Amino acid sequence: MRHSPHPRQPQRTRHHAPAATQRRPVPPPTPAHRQKPRQGRDHRRDERPLGGDRLTIDVTAGDRAALEVTTAAATLALRGPTTAPATYDVRLTVGEHASLRWLPQPLISAADSNLRQTCTVELASTARLLLREEQLLGRANEDPGHLVSRLLVHRAGRPLLDQQTAYGDPEPGWDGPAILHGHRAVGQLLLVDPQMSMRRSPILLRPRSREGCAVLAPLAGGPALLATAVAPTSSTLRELLDEALTHALGQ
Amino acid sequence: MSRAALLLLADGRFPAGGHAHSGGIEAAIAHQAVHDTDSLQTFCRGRLHTTGLTTAGLAAAAAAGVNPLLLDDAADARTPAPALRAVARRLGRQMMRAARATFPSKDLERLAAARPQGAHQPIVLGLAARAAGLTPLDAAYAAAYENASGPATAAVRLLSLDPLDASSLLAHLSTDLDAVATAAARAADRATAEGVDALPSASSPLLDITGEQHAAWTVRLFAS
Structure with a gap:
């Protein structure tokens, strides 16, 4: 992982995943499921996108590669020297018979940040993916900043999932009964696996709880399950997503 | 074009089946998240700027001539909750029946043949608007207005609200409706050149979750 020499400058910087995992197809002769996944850890312990920053991460799991990427600590969006939004773009590519587990720590939207x-x-059509996204709106007893987040997944060139969320002022109704209703932790878990027989009926997790709930359900455009969860705290959110993963893997 | 066609498409009495759906408000009321006119207005406003923007974008793009089958895939990708996909297709089927009778066109016939189980409703609405000679912006207005008026009307029945309060609430959302319809039409214009990824995909986690929860209820007044 390289740091830009001037990460606070409002210019395009590029953070690379570890060299072993970055833009280097791993061509082992054995099928992907027999490999021990290569593990990449993003060692930015103190990643703090500020207003005006532009961060881009590109990760490619080449054909038949198996790759797992995590981050060492949560990413914290903070108020910067300008009110312009910071941008944080992650681009993931997974080749034929390749597998990517993208499991970063949560993103925290701190007061007055704008990200x-x-x-x-x-x-690719035979690619496998496990992706988790968690967003925490504000630190303890703090209003969140402004966070607009888009998740766009194509499979074999066709759209599989396209969702944009927008939280924090000035988004209309973001904390109201149609969107978050007071919840401060929100997350998704996406599992794509062409080799797995996907369960067809949705699973409701804690449907009568006022302390967080989730749903796990198949997507329309491929062998994929998506869990969507809202919770009052990050720990409950992680519990819900872990529970959803257990169901998704049929355990 | 006839501006009167827009009134017909946006009229709640147009026989397209919308009256049987609450737009998520039945679940929100059951969770006591919506209990009066103020909380109803916040609900409608949040829904309008999320799923309302997304459906208005799809309707405008269909009216602008973007390939309806690509739009149907794009609508699936923007609707991760299976219960809400099923509702969108059921409403699309009903809208198709009404649209073929009122504004027949080859585009509608082709889509009906390609998606016999129903295409997503806003795409059928957009094609009907196109057949009637309306603009993408008109189609966006019809979709956005329906997105807000559906739950407001359903809440009148569920909460025994004064219908005058519901109308007043919709009047207060006029500026929001203008903003959403305009943004949707602009995105549809971009989509004609850049493809469907240029369309809005604004979403709400709670509407997806409660939409599935509601579908599992054994007793309910509205279908969704």
């Missing part, structure tokens, strides 16, 4: 985040995923 536009995108995660764009291109999957």
Whole structure:
């Protein structure tokens, strides 16, 4: 992982995943499921996109590669020297018979921050993916900043999932009964696996709870399950997403 | 074009089946998240700027001539909750029946043949608007207005609200409706050149979750 020499400058900087995992197809002769996944850890312990920053991460799991990427700590969006939004763009590419587990720590939207985040995923038709996104709106007893986040997944060139969320002032109704209704932790877990027989009926997690709930359900455009969860705290959110993953894997 | 066609398409009495759906408000009321006119207005406003913007974008793009089958895939990708996909297709089927009778066109016939189980409703609405000679912006207005008026009307029945309050609430959302319809039409214009990824995909986690929860109820007044 390299740091830009001037990460606070409002110019385009590029953070690379570890060299072993970045833009280097791993061509082992064995099928992907027999490999031990290569593990990449993003060692930015103190990643703090400020107003005006532009961060881009590109990760490619080449054909038949198996790759897992995590981050060492949460990403914290903070108020910067300008009111212009910071941008944080993640681009993931997964080749034929390749597998990517993209499991970063949560993103925290701190008071007065302004961040536009995108995660764009291109999957080959035989690619497998496990992706988790968690967003925490404000630190303890703090109003969140403005966070606009888009998750766009293509599989074999067709759209599989396209969702944009927008939280924090000045978004209309973001904390109201149609969108978050007071919840401060929100997340998704996406599992794409052409080899798995996907369960067809949705699973409701804690449907009568006022302390967070989730749903796990199949997507229309491919062998994919998506869990969507809202919770009052990050720990409850993680519990819900872990529970959803257990169901998704049929355990 | 006839501006009167827009009134017909946006009229709640147009026989397209919308009256049987609450737009998520039945679930929100059951969770006591909506209980009066103020909370109803916040609900309608949040829904309008999320799913309302997304459906208005799809309707405008269909009216602008973007390939309806690509739009149907784009609508699926923007509707991760299976219960809400099923509702969108059921409403699309009903809208198709009404649209073929009122504004027949080859585009509608082709879509009906390609999606016999129903295409997503806003796409059928957009094609009907196109057949009637309306603009993409008109189609966006019809979709956005329906998105807000559906739950407001349903809440009158569910909460025994004064219908005058519901109308007043919709009047207060006029500026929001203008903003959403305009943004949707602009995005549809971009989509004609850049493809469907240029369309809005604004979403709400709670509407997806409660939409599935509501579908699992054994007793309910509205279908969604």
